[in-house]
Amino acid sequence: MVNHQTIGHRTKHLSAEDLAALRENLHEQRLFRREQLRQLAGPAGTRVEERGERQAAAQLEVRVQLTASARMVLADVEAALHRMDQGTYGACHLCRHHVGLDRLTIVPQARYCARCQQVKEAIR
Numbered sequence: 492m493v494n495h496q497t498i499g500h501r502t503k504h505l506s507a508e509d510l511a512a513l514r515e516n517l518h519e520q521r522l523f524r525r526e527q528l529r530q531l532a533g534p535a536g537t538r539v540e541e542r543g544e545r546q547a548a549a550q551l552e553v554r555v556q557l558t559a560s561a562r563m564v565l566a567d568v569e570a571a572l573h574r575m576d577q578g579t580y581g582a583c584h585l586c587r588h589h590v591g592l593d594r595l596t597i598v599p600q601a602r603y604c605a606r607c608q609q610v611k612e613a614i615r
Contacts, residue, residue: 504581504589504592505580505581505589505592505595509592509595510575510580513575513580513595513596513599514572514575516596516599517568517571517572517575517599517600518572520564520568520599520600521565521568521569521572524561524562524564524565524568525565527557527561528558528561528562528565531554531557531558531561532558564600567600567602568599568600570600570602571599571600571601571602581595583602583603583604583607584602584603584607585603585604585607585610585611586604586606586607588604589604590602590603590604590605591604591605
């Protein structure tokens with residue numbers, strides 16, 4: 492069970508200005524990903540009949556992968572915004588220590604501190 496008082500205390504390492512800048516970054520990412528998904532859902536730039544079958548299949552695969560990636564990042568961004576609203580943003584999901592501002596500036600939707608992220612990736 493998560494102790495929300497502890498998490499709330501740990502997120503105080505971020506100033507109001509830091510949180511505002513990170514929130515703005517997350518909103519920009521959300522807009523970008525939504526627009527990306529809208530464009531990917533639209534019709535292809537050229538007709539499939541005019542391209543080779545292999546090329547069309549490869550482009551379709553790229554489109555599918557881009558769509559999946561954009562959806563995943565959008566979900567992460569939405570989750571980070573939700574954590575901000577709940578007051579739990581910036582707390583590592585594993586160790587409960589705060590995620591450093593430098594990491595959040597680069598990856599504002601980060602769920603894990605740098606150390607726990609490295610451990611997670613090493614396990615894969």
